[in-house]
Amino acid sequence: MEQKLTKVFQKANYQSDANLSQDIWYFLLKREKRIAKLKLTAFSFIGVLSLVGFIPAFKMLATDFARSGFYEYFSLLFSSNGALASSWRELAYSLAESLPTISIILSLSVVFVFFLSVRHILKQIIKGQLSLSFNV
């Protein structure tokens, strides 16, 4: 009975359109391309924004370094070797303390966001290649 039923049931299969699988494939590629475009625009915008934002962040970083006396402490490293040997620990603390932490974090964040957006832009371009290869 099993075989007979299988035979009878398989005759009653609903047939899909001949082009359905092709249509679905093109639909997926189109969808992929649309999403890739959208992401590309968004990440390009974020990339440009972070690049522009890097200018004030870098200026702030340079100013904060100058104000904090970091350069002065840093120059001591190259001055008297004897003084450096005797009080290297204090100098290291002073150097660390004089670091403008907030400006450094801000600048690094801007750089991080920029590289992240570049990475995503490249990813979207690679994704878009597939749909382009099919002229979708």
Added chain:
Amino acid sequence: MSFDQTDEEIISIYKNGDREVFKKLIDKYTQPLFNFIAHLDRENASDILQEVFIKVWKNIKKFDEKKSSFKTWIFIIAKNTAFDFLRKRKNILFSDLEKEEGLENFSESVPDEAILPDEVLSKIEDSEYLNKILNQLPAHYKMILIFHYQDEMTFDEIGKILNKPLNTVKSYHHRAILELRKMIK
């Protein structure tokens, strides 16, 4: 259409960066999935199928061949997508799947040959008539018959798709055949 690569091989190629190979999975599964979905909602079968492949495309990297076969996995997605679609569009409740709990001990003492004798089988050789009858069956009976006889799945595979124990699937199958006979007569 012949498919010289296994699903797992195709997925492995896809995961290694060849996204174009996904087309092979679409070619292979369009017809069986369409047939299954059309039995639930013929009018919207193409749209639902499209939605199924979007989900598969999005989640294929998460597919774990150690947990289930790709065939089982894709049919689970198809079943869930079709049910979601029907719930949204037609407000149909598929609680009938749960209603039948307790059928595990259903008697299977009647031999299959006695359930559907040749004279009954000959009546359903008309495909249109068979589909008409199938459409009157409860969703879970219909699905089991389609999976088992059209997609040639084992009861174990069906159990995984419907998330039911093996004995429950066997009982449902037995019940479905009896129901089919009742309707043909």
